[in-house]
Amino acid sequence: MLGARGGWRVLRYCSSSLPKEQRVPAARLRVREALGAREAAGEVKVQGWVRSIRSQKEVLFLHINDGSSLESLQVVADPSLECRDLTFGSAVEVQGKLVKSPHKMQNMELQAEAIHVVGPCDTLSFPFKVKERHPLEYVRQFPHLRCRSNALGALLRIRSEATAAIHSFFQDNGYVHIHTPIITSNDCEGAGELFQIETSHEAKESAEKNHFFNVPTFLTVSGQLHLEVMAGAFTRVFTFGPTFRAENSQSRRHLAEFYMVEAELSFTESLQDIMQVMEDLFKTATSTVFSRCPRDVELFHKYVAPAQKGRLEQMLKNKFVTISYNEAVEILKQASQTFTFKPEWGCDLQTEHEKYLVKHCGEVPVFVINYPYDLKPFYMRDNEDGPQQTVAAVDLLVPGIGELCGGSLREERLPFLESRLQRLGLTDAYQWYLDLRKFGSVPHGGFGMGFERYLQYILGVDNIKDVIPFPRFPHSCLL
Numbered sequence: 001m002l003g004a005r006g007g008w009r010v011l012r013y014c015s016s017s018l019p020k021e022q023r024v025p026a027a028r029l030r031v032r033e034a035l036g037a038r039e040a041a042g043e044v045k046v047q048g049w050v051r052s053i054r055s056q057k058e059v060l061f062l063h064i065n066d067g068s069s070l071e072s073l074q075v076v077a078d079p080s081l082e083c084r085d086l087t088f089g090s091a092v093e094v095q096g097k098l099v100k101s102p103h104k105m106q107n108m109e110l111q112a113e114a115i116h117v118v119g120p121c122d123t124l125s126f127p128f129k130v131k132e133r134h135p136l137e138y139v140r141q142f143p144h145l146r147c148r149s150n151a152l153g154a155l156l157r158i159r160s161e162a163t164a165a166i167h168s169f170f171q172d173n174g175y176v177h178i179h180t181p182i183i184t185s186n187d188c189e190g191a192g193e194l195f196q197i198e199t200s201h202e203a204k205e206s207a208e209k210n211h212f213f214n215v216p217t218f219l220t221v222s223g224q225l226h227l228e229v230m231a232g233a234f235t236r237v238f239t240f241g242p243t244f245r246a247e248n249s250q251s252r253r254h255l256a257e258f259y260m261v262e263a264e265l266s267f268t269e270s271l272q273d274i275m276q277v278m279e280d281l282f283k284t285a286t287s288t289v290f291s292r293c294p295r296d297v298e299l300f301h302k303y304v305a306p307a308q309k310g311r312l313e314q315m316l317k318n319k320f321v322t323i324s325y326n327e328a329v330e331i332l333k334q335a336s337q338t339f340t341f342k343p344e345w346g347c348d349l350q351t352e353h354e355k356y357l358v359k360h361c362g363e364v365p366v367f368v369i370n371y372p373y374d375l376k377p378f379y380m381r382d383n384e385d386g387p388q389q390t391v392a393a394v395d396l397l398v399p400g401i402g403e404l405c406g407g408s409l410r411e412e413r414l415p416f417l418e419s420r421l422q423r424l425g426l427t428d429a430y431q432w433y434l435d436l437r438k439f440g441s442v443p444h445g446g447f448g449m450g451f452e453r454y455l456q457y458i459l460g461v462d463n464i465k466d467v468i469p470f471p472r473f474p475h476s477c478l479l
Contacts (some may be wrong), residue, residue, distance in 0.1 A: 001261050002254065009187070010121070016073050022159025025043070026043045026045040026095050027041065027042055027043065027044050027045065028044070028045045028046075028047070028069040029041075029044050029046055029098070030046075030069075030223045030373060031046060031048055031064065031065055031066045031068050031069050031071075031072065031073045031172070031447045032068035032069040033068075033071060034046055034073050034098055034108055034110065035071055035073060035106070035107060035108060036107070037098055037107070040097065040098055040099045040100060040108075041097070042097050042098075043095070043096075043097065044095070044096065044097065044110070045093060045094070045095045046064065046073060046075075046093075046094050046110060047066060047091075047092070047093045047094075047118070048064040048065050048066035048067075048073075048091070048092065049064065049065055049066070049089060049090065049091050049092070049121075050062055050063070050064055050086070050088055050089060050090050050091075050092055050121075051063045051064065051065050051072045051088070051130070052072075052088065052130055052131065052252065053086065053087065053088060053130075056079070056081070058079065058194070058394060059076060059079065060076070060077040060078065060079045060082050061074065061076060061077075062074070062075040062077065062086075062092075062094070062112075062115075062205075063074070063075070064092060064094065065153075065370075066204050066299065067153055067156075069295075070150065070153065070154055070157075070295045070296050071106075071295065073108075073109070073110055074101065074106060074109040074110070074112070075096075075110045075112050075115075076109055076111050076112065077094075077096075077111075077112035077115060078112075081112060081114070081115045081463070083115075083117065084121070085117040085120040086115065086117055087120065087121055087123050087128075088121065088123050088129075088130040089121030089123060089126050089128070089148075090117050090118075090119060090120050090121040091117070091118040091119035091121075092115055092116065092117055092118060092261070093115075093116045093118055094110060094112050094114070094115050094116075095112070095114045095115075095116075096110050096111045096112040096113040097110070097111045097113070098111075099111055100130050103239070103429065105475075118193060121374075125458070127141075127142050127145060127150060128142075128145070128148060133150075133303070134149060136151060136304075136428045136461075136463070136466045139151065139152065140463075140465065140466065140471055143161070143470055143471050147469070148298065148302075150306075151299065151300075151303075151466075154296035154297075154299045154300065155296075155300075155455075155459070155466070155467060156469060157293050157296050158289060158293055158296050158297065158353065158459070159455065159469075161288065161289050161292045161293050162285055162288075162289050162451070162454070162455065163240070163451075165275065165284065165285040165288035165289055165292075166240060166281065166285050166451075167240065168283075168288070169280070169281050169284045169285060169472060170236075170238045170263065173236070174235075174236050175236040175237060175238045175263065176230070176234045176236065176237050176238075177226060177237075177238060177239070177240070178223075178226070178230050178237050178238070179239065180220070180223030180226040180227060180239045180240050180241065180262075180277070181220060181223075181226060182219060182220050182241065182242060183197060183217055183218075183219065183220070184217065184218060184220050184226075184271070185215045185216065185217050185218070186220075186225055186226070186429040189353040193221075193245060193246040193247055194218040194219070194221060194244075194246055195218060195219040195244050195246045195256075196216060196217070196218050197217045197218060211292065218245035219243075220242075220243055220244065221243055221244060221245055222243060222260065222262065222444060222448060223239040223243070223260070223262050224262055224264070224379075224448065225379070225433065226239075227239055227262055227263070227264040227446060228264055228410060228433075228436065228444070228446075230264070231264040231265075231266045231444050231446075232266075232436055232439070232440060232441075232442075234266070235265070235266040235267060236263070236264075236265055236266070237263065237264050238261070238262060238263040238264075238452055239258065239260075239261075239262050239263075240260070240261050240262075240451075241259065242258070242259055242260075242262065243258060243259070243260040252462060252463040252464060253351070253401070253402075253453070253456075253464050254464070255311075255452060255461055255464055255465070257345070258450060258451065258452045258468070259450075259451035259452065260442075260448050260449070260450060260451065261281075261448065261451055261454075262446065262447070262449075263277065263281075263446050263447060263448075264410075264444060264445070264446035265277065265441050265444060265445060265446060266442050266443075266444045267443065267444065268443060268444060268445055269409070269443040270409075270411075271369060271392045271394055271409055273392065273445070274407050274408075274409070274445045274446065274447055275320075275322070275367050275369075275394055275396075275407075277447070278367075278394075278396055278405050278407065278447050278449070279319075279320050279365075279388055279396075280407075281449070282396075282404075282449075282454070283316050284367070285454075286312065286316060286458055287316060289458065290312075297309075297458075297459070300459040300460060301459075301460065304459065304460055304461060305460020306458065307460075308458075308460035311363065311399065313422070314364075314406065314456060315364055315365060318345075318364060318476060320364065320366065320367055320369040320396070321362070321364055321365070321367065321405075322369060323357070323361070323366060323367070323369075324368070324369055324370050325349075325368055325371045325372065325390065326345070326370070326388070327449055328349065328353075328357055328368050329343055329344070329345050331356075331357060331360055331446055332353055332356065332357070335356060337356060339352055339353065339356075340352060341353070344370070345365055345388070346372050346374070346375070347375075348370070348375055349395075349403075351403075353403040354395075354397045354402035354403055355397075355399075355400070355402055357397060358397050358398065358399045358402075359399070363399045363441065364399070365396060365397065365398045365399075365404075366396070366397045366398075367394055367395070367396055367397075368394065368395050368397060369392075369393070369394045370383060370385075370390040370391070370392065370393065370410065371390060371391060371393040371395075372388070372389070372390055372391075373389040373390055373391050374389075376391050376393050376408070378411070378417070378420045378421055378424055378426065378430075379408075379410050379411055379417075379433075380392065380393050380408040380409070380410065380411060381409040381410060381411045381412070382411060382416055385401075389427050391408060392408055392409040392445070393406070393407070393408040394406070394407050394408065394447070396449075397465075398457050399457075400457065400460070401453055401456060401457045403449065403453075404449060404453050404454060404457060405447050405448065405449040405450075406448055407445065407446055407448065407449060408445060408446075409443070409444070409445040410444050410445055410446070412437060412441045412442060412443050412444060413437070414434065414437040414438060414441070417433075417434060417437055418434060421433075421434070448451040452464050452467050452468060455467040
């Protein structure tokens, strides 16, 4: 009566009748491994969470998922194995035989011989319901549970693959990975507002403070200056770690804590070299993510940003556009659009300006180079280009986001650096940085890329808080 599934009961009872010493231990498989298996396998064990359950008179169907795949594994069982605790969301361990599935939509299924409920789930109070597609705004309300949704599960697998792809890109191109400090006395001048660190004892004192580290310390806003130290001994270095900005903004594009990819290249005098690495990194990482987790990416491109896939495929085939800051300002001044911030030479580009420039250039990534000298931090190289003085800086702008990467050639000439630090009153604070220019200094440069903004762009997600594992509202802890 069960057709192709009829033989599974015999397998179940034959297996259970064997003496314990003759039974072969069940091989543990992840859902992804089970779905990708090419041949049937006996005595396997799969652990995960129930995504759906359907009981019929003569057969019980389960779909279980363990986070290794967007797709769930179908389990076919005798109804006698059903129990009260076997519900949507419950954690289970299923033992049985992996067999070819008669359905075209799936390759393999598990014929269960035993189902053990490891952890029951109260479906009435569980905020996610079976077969419902919950909006990201709803899921965001449950930061401690949202990883169990399809969208966040897919996002976290994509984050993992993107992280691996970025590391592989740098290692394949001869870069040394450096772990830069998270706690630092260096504020990387110009990078953003700082979170200052105090012990609980220091925070209670109102009089003179004795700092734990003897000097004021902060959560890092950038690993760049530490990478420059290492660039004096290694020609190519990179870091990939958490950074912190104390910007009191609740916008869809700001985070207090995020990950930053940063690299430094020694013996380079060309800003084009830096830009080429930025473009190659972006294209290589994106192509790798698309090839390694296509179903996860497809979920976002189907339900969140339907047009994003085509735009990205086109972008990967073409060179990025390059314009100067001067050209950018002229384009903005001639625009028919009215901006909140009036574009003027010497003023920083706002997000509205960046998005317009990308649109003007054909909705492709755009490099903007050679920014005004006074707009940028002291470490950027002076172009010595006359009355409108500029530095060899570059920002990479992408559609829908604005700035994704920022970089520059670094000022390697000691007299130029000393003069600027003196004017800014920073000579004492950066004496160690001047030392780098006294002992074997070479032309060099580097860049940084916000990891979450990168993910936001390739997936077409509107709110950057939807591409992080644990959202914070506004800057508080998880719970």
